[in-house]
Amino acid sequence: MRCPFCECSFPLTWARYLGAPAGRHACPACGRRSRLRPGLSYWALLVLAASLGGIPPALALGWWPGGYWPVAGWAIGGLISGAAIDKTLLDAGWRKLERPEQAA
Ligand SMILES: [Zn+2]
DSSP, X not given: OBXXXXXXXXXXXXXXXXXXXXXXXXXXXXOOEEXXXXXXXXXXXXXXXXXXXXXXXXXHHHHTTOTTHHHHHHHHHHHHHHHHHHHHHHHTTOSOEEOSOOOO
């Protein structure tokens, strides 16, 4: 990811990713905070991909033990695959960091 203030790029680790659920990241070089812009089409894609990722564990848990477990499997599988896809897209530079307030 690239800092919008000092233009230095820094890697997005899992620790950094999980420590910033709202998409706010502090630059390791200048320490200033920037955020990731949430895009509607991006989130739609992510939700779709996460839903697909939850289907295999839901099917497995529907076979055994059944009951309400497929719902839990779908939620957890979707969450894990959604996070993995989200981080992969962030690494690929699909979302850019920007300054929290554009007014100078
Ligand atoms: Zn910086």
